[in-house]
Amino acid sequence: MSTGIESFGAYIPITRLPHSVIAKKGVKAGGSEKAVAWADEDAITMAVAAGANCLRDLDRSQIDILIFASTSFSFAEKQGASIVAKALDLGTNIKTVDIGGSLRAGTLALQQAIDSVLAGSARKVLVLAADCRMAPPHSSLETNLGDGAAAFLVGSDSVIAELQHSASHANDMMDIWRRQGDTFVHSWEDRFVNLHGFQETAQAAIASLFEQTGSTAADYTRVCLYAPDARNHAGLAKSMGFATEQLQNPLFGQLGNTGTAFAPMQLIAALQQAAQDDSILVVNYGDGADAISFKVLAPATAYLPVRRGVDFHLKRRRIIDSYDKYLSARNLTPSEYPELDDQGISATVQFRNRDENLSLQGQVCNHCGTHQFPKGRVCVRCGTRDHWSAVTYAGMGARVLTYTFDAFYPSPEPPTVATLVEVTLADGSVGPRIHMQFADATASDMRTGLEVEFTLRVIHRAGKRPNYFWKCLPIGETA
Amino acid sequence: MSLKDKVAVVGVGCSKFGENWNRSEEDMIVDATYEAYRDAGIDEPLKQIDAVYCGSLYSKNGPVEVSEALKLYKPMTAVQNYCATGTEAFRAASMAIAAGVYETVLVVGYDKPKDRGVSGPSVNIRDVRDLPATPAGWFAICAKPYFEKYGAGREQLAKIAVKNHYNGTLSPNSFLKKAITVDDVLNARMISWPFGLYDCAAQTDGCAVTIVTRADKARQFRDDPVYVKAVASGCAPNPNTDPDFDFCRWRATENAAAEAYRMAGISNPGQDIHVAQVHDCFTLTELLSYEDLGFIDKGSAKEYIDSGYFELDGELPVNTDGGLKAFGHPTGASGVRMIVENVLQLQNRAGKRKPKRQPTMALSHNIGGFPTGSAVAILGIEKGS
Numbered sequence: 001m002s003t004g005i006e007s008f009g010a011y012i013p014i015t016r017l018p019h020s021v022i023a024k025k026g027v028k029a030g031g032s033e034k035a036v037a038w039a040d041e042d043a044i045t046m047a048v049a050a051g052a053n054c055l056r057d058l059d060r061s062q063i064d065i066l067i068f069a070s071t072s073f074s075f076a077e078k079q080g081a082s083i084v085a086k087a088l089d090l091g092t093n094i095k096t097v098d099i100g101g102s103l104r105a106g107t108l109a110l111q112q113a114i115d116s117v118l119a120g121s122a123r124k125v126l127v128l129a130a131d132c133r134m135a136p137p138h139s140s141l142e143t144n145l146g147d148g149a150a151a152f153l154v155g156s157d158s159v160i161a162e163l164q165h166s167a168s169h170a171n172d173m174m175d176i177w178r179r180q181g182d183t184f185v186h187s188w189e190d191r192f193v194n195l196h197g198f199q200e201t202a203q204a205a206i207a208s209l210f211e212q213t214g215s216t217a218a219d220y221t222r223v224c225l226y227a228p229d230a231r232n233h234a235g236l237a238k239s240m241g242f243a244t245e246q247l248q249n250p251l252f253g254q255l256g257n258t259g260t261a262f263a264p265m266q267l268i269a270a271l272q273q274a275a276q277d278d279s280i281l282v283v284n285y286g287d288g289a290d291a292i293s294f295k296v297l298a299p300a301t302a303y304l305p306v307r308r309g310v311d312f313h314l315k316r317r318r319i320i321d322s323y324d325k326y327l328s329a330r331n332l333t334p335s336e337y338p339e340l341d342d343q344g345i346s347a348t349v350q351f352r353n354r355d356e357n358l359s360l361q362g363q364v365c366n367h368c369g370t371h372q373f374p375k376g377r378v379c380v381r382c383g384t385r386d387h388w389s390a391v392t393y394a395g396m397g398a399r400v401l402t403y404t405f406d407a408f409y410p411s412p413e414p415p416t417v418a419t420l421v422e423v424t425l426a427d428g429s430v431g432p433r434i435h436m437q438f439a440d441a442t443a444s445d446m447r448t449g450l451e452v453e454f455t456l457r458v459i460h461r462a463g464k465r466p467n468y469f470w471k472c473l474p475i476g477e478t479a
Numbered sequence: 480m481s482l483k484d485k486v487a488v489v490g491v492g493c494s495k496f497g498e499n500w501n502r503s504e505e506d507m508i509v510d511a512t513y514e515a516y517r518d519a520g521i522d523e524p525l526k527q528i529d530a531v532y533c534g535s536l537y538s539k540n541g542p543v544e545v546s547e548a549l550k551l552y553k554p555m556t557a558v559q560n561y562c563a564t565g566t567e568a569f570r571a572a573s574m575a576i577a578a579g580v581y582e583t584v585l586v587v588g589y590d591k592p593k594d595r596g597v598s599g600p601s602v603n604i605r606d607v608r609d610l611p612a613t614p615a616g617w618f619a620i621c622a623k624p625y626f627e628k629y630g631a632g633r634e635q636l637a638k639i640a641v642k643n644h645y646n647g648t649l650s651p652n653s654f655l656k657k658a659i660t661v662d663d664v665l666n667a668r669m670i671s672w673p674f675g676l677y678d679c680a681a682q683t684d685g686c687a688v689t690i691v692t693r694a695d696k697a698r699q700f701r702d703d704p705v706y707v708k709a710v711a712s713g714c715a716p717n718p719n720t721d722p723d724f725d726f727c728r729w730r731a732t733e734n735a736a737a738e739a740y741r742m743a744g745i746s747n748p749g750q751d752i753h754v755a756q757v758h759d760c761f762t763l764t765e766l767l768s769y770e771d772l773g774f775i776d777k778g779s780a781k782e783y784i785d786s787g788y789f790e791l792d793g794e795l796p797v798n799t800d801g802g803l804k805a806f807g808h809p810t811g812a813s814g815v816r817m818i819v820e821n822v823l824q825l826q827n828r829a830g831k832r833k834p835k836r837q838p839t840m841a842l843s844h845n846i847g848g849f850p851t852g853s854a855v856a857i858l859g860i861e862k863g864s
Contacts, residue, residue, distance in 0.1 A: 345607050357607045370722055374608075380721055402623045402726055405672040406616035415671065418612035420620055420719055420726075435620075435719045437611040443672075448623055459607060469608040 002297060003117050004162035006124070007153040007304055008268045009053025011046050012146075012255060012313035013037045014440045015329075017320045019143050019253075027321050032253030036320070037132040037147040039329040039412050040439060040457035042466055043070045044080050046149035047130035048087045048456040050261075052395065053308040054126070054151035055088065062155070064122035065095045067113055069105035069129040069260045073098060074466045076180065083468065084128060086358040087456045089392045095122075103176075103226070103286030105129065106150065106260040111292065113154040114163050124155035131259030136184045137332060144229050145185070146256020148313075150264035158303035161271055161280065161294040167208035170288040171201040176228075194232050198285050199239065202226075205289035206240050209281075213293070217241035220293070221278040224248040224266035226285045228257060236283075254314060260286075269310040271300055318440060328412035331461075344463015355390070360454055360470045362432050363388040371423065373432035393431060393454070398423045398472060400450040401433065405443055410460075417441040421452060421472055439471035451475045481742045484863045485577040487697035487704035488689050490519025491819040494589075496685035496806040497654040504539070504591050505548040507686035512549055512587060515688040519700045528690075529581040530554040534568030534588040535811035536561065537595070545587050553585075560712070561847025562760060564588065565687070565814020566854035570710040572691050582693055588815030589686035610849060615671035615679055617849045618761045620719065622673045624726035625767070631781040633673045636762035637664035638784050640677045643759060643798050646791055647805020649831040654683045654807045678762040683807025687815035689822070694862065705822045708840070708857040709742035711735045715851050727778070731853035732771035732846055739842075739855040740773070744863075748773045752857070753838030754824050755795065756817035758846040759802040768844060769797070772855070796834045799824060810847075817843035818856055825860040 015038045020028040037046060047068055066088075068081040081096035099105045099112070106129030113125035130149035135141035175197040176187040187193055202225070210216060217223075223246045227233035230252040237247055248266045258265060263284040270280050278296040283289065300307065320326055327333045355361040355375065362373030366389055368382035373393065378385050398421040405415035417438035423431025438446070439457050452472035459469040492514030494507040521527045531553050533542040542557040556575075558568040565588035572584040610617055626632055641661055647653040659677060667675035690700075697704035713735030718724045736748070745751045752774065759765035766784070770777045774795055775788075783789065789797040800806065800820040803813055821841035823829045839860050846853045 345605075349606055353606055353608075372720065374720075380716060381723070402620050404612065404616050404619035404622065405669065406612045406619070407669050407671060408613040408615060409611075415669070416612065416616070418616045418620070418671075430722070433720055433722060433724070435611060435617075436608070448627065459611060467607045469611075 001156050002159045002162040003114055003156045004154065004159040004294065004297070005152050005271065006155045006158050006160065007054050007058060007307065008271055008309065009050045009056070009151045009307055010265055010268050010310050010313060011049035011053060011149040012310070013041055013046065013148070014316045014318045015320055016317050017326050021321060021323050022138070022143060024323060027319055034143065034146040034256035035148055036326060036329070038440070040459065040471065041132065042074050042458055043072045043130040043132045043149070044074050044083050044466070044468065045456050045458060046132065046147065047080070047084050047128040047151070050130065050149035050151040051084060051088050051126060051128050054153055056307070057305045058153065060088070060090055062123040063090055063094060063126050065097065065113065065116055065125040066090060067097045067099055067109040067125060067127050069099045069109040069127070070131055071100055071103060071105065071178070071259055072132045073100055083358065086354060087394070087468070089359050089394060090126070101287070103259050104284045104288060104290055105286070106264040107282060107284040107290045107292060110152060110154070110264065111163070111166060111290070113152070117154055117156055124153060127152040127154060129261040129264045131261050133259050134184050134330065137327065141185055141187065144257050146258050148255060148258035148261045148265055150261045150268055152264070160298050160300050160303060161274070161296050164293045164295050165209060165213050166290060166292040167205050167212055168288060168290050169201055169205040169208060171197070172287060173197050194228065198228060198232055199236060201289040202236055202283055202285050203239060205291040206283055209291035209293065219279060220246060220281040222246060222248055222270040222274065222280045224263055224270055224280065224282045225250065226263040226283060265310055271296070272307070272309045272311065275299055325412050344465050345467055357469050359392050360394040361390055361392045364391050371430070371432040373434050393423045394470065396423050396425060396431065397475060398434070398452050398454070400446070400448055400452060402448060403438070403446050417446060419472065436469070437471045439473045441473065445474055482573050482577050482710055483708050483742055483744065484694050484706050486573045486691050486707040487694045488707070488818065488822050488858065489692050489697050489700035489704050490515040490521065490690035491822045492518060492688040493652050493816055493819045494686040495652050496683045496809065496812070496816070498593050499591070499684040500593070502684070504544050504589060507591070507684060508545055508548040508587060508589055511686040511688040512585065515690050519690045521690065524549070524551065527583055528553060528585050529583050530556070530575065531585045531587060532556050532558060532568045532572035532575070534558045534564040534815065535590050536564050537590045537592050537810065560714070560852045560854065562758065562808065562810050563712070563814060563845035563847040563852045563854040564811040565816065566710065566818070566843065566845045566856050567712060567814070568811070569689060569691070569815060569818055569856060570712060570854060573707050573710050576691060576693055582696065584691050586689045586691060586815060587686065588812040590809035590811045591684040592682050592809060593684050613671065615674050615761060618764055619671045619674055621726040621767065622763055628727060629778040629781065631766065633665060634661060635766065635781050635784045636673060636678050637661040639759065639762040639765050640664045640804060642790050643802045643804035646799055646832065647801025650800040650805065653801045653805040654681055655801070655805045674761055674763070680760045680803035681807040683809055685806065685809040685812040685816065687812045687819050689815055689818055703826050703860065705825050705858050705860055706862050708859045709739040710856045711738035711742060711854065713738065713853045717849055717851055719849065727767070728771050729767060729846065729850050729853065731851060732768055732844065735853040735855040736772045739857050743857045745857070748842070749775060749795065752795065752840055752842045753836065754799055754821065754834055754841045755797045756800070756802065756820055756843040757797050758844050759798055759804050760808055764846060765797065765802070768846065772842070772844060791832065792835050799829065799832045799834065814843065814845040814854065817845070818858065821858050825858060
């Protein structure tokens, strides 16, 4: 019996900021760009989207642990994994874990997950890595950083890639950091950081793996290297003797460095292309380095329905043509209005409504079969009281009944598209009607009857907290 | 059970509606109430008024503001039902008189939203997911299905705005006194499709007051009292979660209208109602209400609007004073302000706003929530037997 990766999913925000727009030179066709989480997205919403992609059409009942890796959790004290577990409807018999602090958290989480399954303390583990790191406007970091998320389901059943060997190399230095309370990531001088930090540490981990396994650079079919930028990526590959054709495209200039999700996303892209018996090397860096080798037991398509991996998301692009809109989406635009210092949504109200808000759960009347969202006590159609079964609609599709373009709702890019959708149940019958916003929508996309799916987003920031609810977006091609 | 001919309006008053930066709640309450006292011939309110019913949605300190402003030592009842608050305060007062609890009651509807420091409507955030749109956004939800089904469009909405703007130029207390054209409406900046700026009521401060008394005592106050034929309320759960909602009607209005017509003994509202003040927070609200109130058949608003049926010189003038469009919408005041206008119309005191035939039966209508509450009041100049 093998243990390793059973499924995977990625998420990349549809919004792309061209580097030429950052330089205030307008949009240039074919130029470099980065993926940016928009105003209603953060590490948590991206992790939920990647997780949903990873778990699509799979049984979730055996997931005993969820590990969420990020350096940009929404809260300094309050778990991210618990929110994600609720949004992915993983039930309450689950151990939720956040791993943070280091950009290496994504591969650390993956190794922990595999260890847990090997040790017999979990049947399956869901691993999520997502980052939405803030770079100072007009810094070199700003062009390098991108946003995205990766998810893996780890188990011992239909394993497509088995972890074979790993080597770690610990290293502490002040290379890149964000202090408590800082908005932006800071780094020390590039040349020092990249030479004595990234290059030397990653080289040491790789050398250690080579020594441990008696392998050489040429033994790996695919090599996924974390690197802070394209130049350092090429530098590390050359120093360790990897040929260009072995290297997984790190997508600098398309996606950007997605932090904890960066190496995992490359692994996903590699798995989508891999053939049986391929050997994949993943190298990750952050306060030390990991070198991990996987053996591909079966091509992804052997066990899995179509996954939304990296390619799927790279094709979906919405270009942001204004740097000011980006600053506004990142809440970096000064306003003449005093910032609201409200208490936000009552925590008790939020507690009572957690099923609706995070799981998109409503109910069906056991007497007349009418679906209702949000939950209530009395059936809107037959008047029967307290005779309900809970239904989670998050994974279902829906149909637009009507919509408006609301230019007054606060948004970096008004208007906000507000719609009433009618859920389509798995058997094709009609579910509840839900009043919600569209995500990533433009006016020209909209029509009545449009088929949509649901995505967890930040609906507003009352109380200066992210408040999560579902939005809808057009059903993408499942290529 | 009916309120018909048990209660009469004997005095009305209305403050100037607008961005009353240099006027307080107290100023507006005093202005409108003392005008109503004068109208009813009341010179000793402490003796002649038995109770106060107050409708306000944004009151800073609650109904004590009315007691304080008027220095009245009287029972006070506060009534709220979103934007139907004004009519609901009038209904509660009428019922108290009909029940024989009080004889003469002051109804004060007011609000002062312009002290809140926001321009236009604020975004409503109560639960995380509540109302993912602004007021314009949630009323606009009905536009697309109605337009697709019945063929009306932005041009019909624009004609409603043009009509109400024109009527507002004839009203001394209105906020907007500017005639506009259909092109002005269609070319204005969008608020929430299909609503442009001119499709939306403004937000203003204002106060309106009526004095109501027992019908059999009304002539002690004035020779031409106006009789309450019906006041009815219709509340409903959120239509947007109703699986049968067709986006073309609001049941709260249909139910309130049916109840009011039953109470008033009206079987053909399109004929029997001669003038109406209809809730027009957005132009589409007025359009749907023509049909929900039974003035015309469902789906026929387009042809009636195009023919000028609801204009001041039309067959059934609607919003003769300019409506919420021209007065703005100080929430608690609007319903009472509509009753004030209907009283003036029925008493032939509306001046330049006089329709081509002198009305004897008038309807006013509020709608509130998203929308979940509606109230309808019917007044007549003739007392039934």
